[in-house]
Amino acid sequence: MGDYKHLKIFFDGGSRGNPGPSAIGAVIYDDSGNKIGELSEYIGKLTNNVAEYTALVRVLEYIEKLGSSTIILLTDSALVHNQIKKIWKIKDKKILNIYLKLTEKLSRYDTVDLRLITREENREADKLVNRALDSKEFKYEGESEISFGNIKD
Secondary structure, eight states, rough: OBBSSSSSEEEEESSOOOOOOOEEEEEETTTOOOOEEEEEEEEEEOOHHHHHHHHHHHHHHHHHTTBBBBEEEEEEEEHHHHHHHTOOOOHHHHHHHHHHHHHHHTSSSSEEEEEOOOOOTTTHHHHHHHHHHHHHHOOOOOOOOOOOOOOOO
C-alpha cells in the first residue's frame, strides 16, 4: 500500500422498508481532494442496519486495489460508527458476523479514522444509494403471483 497518502471515503447504506429493497453508495477521494471513485449498488432485501454495514464492506473491497495505508471513513450511521469503535454493543448475530469480517479488513490499515458526520454532510453518498434503489424499482425481477390463463365463456 502507498499510492495515496490517505483516502477519504463517504459511505452510506439504506433500505426502503425495514427490511426492504436496499442499496449502498460511496464516494472515494484521494489525498488531494480529487474524486477517484464511487459505488452505487443494489444489494437485495435487507434491514437498514445491514445495508449500512454492507456499504462499509463494499468500500473496503473497492479500495484494496487503490493503495493507501491510511483511510478516513465518514458515515452518518451512529450504529456503524459506535459499534465499530466499541462504544455500543452488538446484539444482532448477522451484524456481528459482518463486524468480524470488517475488523479483519480494517486491521490491515496503519490508520483508520472513522468519523460520524451529519446526513447533510453525507448527501453525495446518500444520492448514490437512492440512485441504485430507483433504478432497481424500474427493473422489478420478482416472482408474480398472478395466474394468467384463457377462460372460455
